[in-house]
Amino acid sequence: MTEMTPPQTYDHASIERHWQRHWEERALYRALDDSPKPTYYTLEMLPYPSGDLHVGHAKNYTLGDAVARMMRMQGYNVIHPMGWDAFGLPAENAAIQRGIDPAKWTRQNIANMQRQLRLLGTSYDWSREIASCDPEYYRWNQWFFLKMYERGLAYKREAPVNWCPKDQTVLANEQAEGGVCWRCGSQVERRNLSQWFLKITAYADELLAGLDDLPGWPERIKTMQRNWIGRSEGVTFSFEVERLEERIRVFTTRPDTTFGVTFLAIAAEHPLVARLLEASKRRGEIERFIEGVKHKSELERTSLMEKDGVFTGIYAVNPLSHERVPIWVTNYVLAEYGTGAVMGVPAHDERDFEFARKHGLPVIQVIVPPGTTEAETLREAYVGEGRMIASGDFTGMASKRGLRAIGDRLSQMGIGERTVNYRFRDWLLSRQRYWGTPIPIVYCEEHGEQPVPYDQLPVVLPTNIPITGEGSPLARDEAFVRTTCPICGKLARRESDTMDTFMDSSWYYLRYLDPHNATEPFSAASAKHWMPVDQYIGGAEHAVLHLLYARFFYRVCRDMGMVDGSEPFTRLFNQGTLIYGGEKMSKSRGNVVGIDATVEKHGVDAMRLFLLAAGPPEDVTDWTDTGIQGRVRFLNRIWRLADAAAPHLRELPVDLVPNAVTPQEKALLRALHVAFKNALDETNSRRFHFNTTVARLDEVLNALTDLSRTAGGEENVVYLQVLRGTMLALAPFAPHIAEELWQRMGGRESVHLQTFPQPCTDVLALDEVTVVIQVNGKVRARLQVAPRTTEATVAALALQEPTVQLQINGKPVRKRIYVPDKLLNLVVS
């Protein structure tokens, strides 16, 4: 694409460089721990240092920076920190593929991204910067892990996972799509491995209920968390297995359908399967089925596969109806949820219906829809409420009541109880990866699993060890693994798994508050002073990952007495992505517009303004090459006017209040105050639609341009003071040019240390308003009247209008609707 770039009226490159250095030297954006001002904590999500920023990233940081600057200019002691989510797979992959040391690769990327963030003119307090791969950071991951271990919140157990036999490592579900390892293409297995977990489910109810206390969060994020937690209430009870001294426990949310059970379905991994196999005559068939099921990943098993199963030849007994029901091993019952076994009620459950139809199992209807009495042949499962039939003592009861009554009966019989189940599982923390936080546990032959004593932290991740991509580099590193038992001092082995990197991002916002603390992760006093985060800004992709983990972690901190309150993030703002050429901007799509080239060409102020002006920040916005030129043009125009007027402004007292006299002067002054009001409203409502603020600034500039051409333009006090005020309004959004011009106008302190002006109601007030006159809802005339003119006066004036008279045509006015300063509607028959 050929493009014409408007020549620069001002030297953006040297101005931007100059002020960035100046602000840095003056520590202008340092958050003070002992300031009497009210605090405001605004934060963008911890970025992964992937190497190069593009303008899509800049959209996020520009918004966050505008918020920080607006709040600072409103008198808040703003903390606006930045750091690095520096552990993780890409660094390790760089090592495997290109032989680069992960630490070096990461440090280089951090250096470059930090440079780029500075280039954006962001107002971070860099003295609080953290990097999670720094031992002084991750030692506190280990510290938290040990604290959780003490509290029983960190535990090791065997769990089924995706395992790649070639790479010798666990894979997350999304890295094993289609049952194939994303790196080597091997078929992954489901394997039971001993893994470390954090007991997030201990907080399940609280994490769910707490969402109701977050009015500042987008509804869709809360919905996603609710879905993910997946709380469900029901009853767990037992079926006796015939001929065996065994019971099968099932969980159901619909105990009212218990009389409709025609089979029991158990997961292939159910602990009782082994026992059933022994007793079964169909052993070979069952084993073959289970083998087939086990090779499928969870993804395939949950969404893609047809329901299937095999009859064990063994029966159980329905404790209420005493009917014999066949026990089937199936592929659709999840071992990890509830009890790993369900009662099959084809008549009232869609999945059971499908299964029963395929395998010719009977369908017994025990609930009829309201208004009907007879069972009929069901074409599909009836899952609604209704009246109970064929249900022993419960027949005739409303199913809703029956649900409680049967629950009560089962518990009276001593075979069941009400239970709550959650869809989400404990957080699997272990990773068989090198580039992460070592889990601080050692294994002693005599004393088993032992936590590393606190005074031996951090367990340092060794550097300069071979990383081949096969197996765990740490497990192979004898110097790391060989250690001594904290109890007996004999030879012991270290845990060689590292922690999921979501551990790092679960509490980083607390470390910013006290980043150099060498004795604890952060002081209680610093948390009390700054927390919670007032405004959190980031994409929606972390809805159920980071945002859920962090809420869990914060509650653990609360229970350890380290923080007050339960929620770390009061308000959450999800910004939308940036697209270019119809697609999301990303390296893999090859449609990246880089920061460096854009800033060099157009200047960062123009880029910031464009990103804000392009549309509401929560929407997807389009990057256009012509759009940014419009912002360059805008800044050039401002520059020309302000630079020419600067000598006059230096003579003009800053606090001189302009006194408008001509309508043109009033309009200009009003335009400026409308812009002030808009910027404040958009900030303080947390709507952040600064696209409208930029439009208001455009209007100010247009009005300035008008006046600059009239006689004595540059001597005009209103004109001059509006120019000065424009710099204040521009400062949060285009900080460099605003500072430069502010200084040229004689500003002594930084423009960013000024108070954002309050709009003046007198200036905002209009001398005249337009009242629309409607007849039967159609606009027939417009009247210019003084504000707050009474209905009677407006009506009298309206009736004198010829067009109005024509429409009324002598008919009586049945109804008059008057909206002061806006509209008068005359209704005639």
Added chain:
RNA sequence: GCCCCCGUACUCCAACCGGUAGAGAGAGGCGACUUAAAAUCGUCGUAGUGUGGGUUCGAAUCCCACCGGGGGCACCA
């Protein structure tokens, strides 16, 4: 399949509580300046708000249905 959000001018978007559909930008047309072009300055806006119904004095805005786009959930018993 279920749930949520969004459809406004050639394009991106404004209109926040139901009250004049247009603030702003981009692109484009015309004009001025220029030997010419760029830049600059001036100037130009009929789209009735995806479609069809409804409520109302009045609907982009509220309700219903449908169409299109985006997102979430989808064997969790």
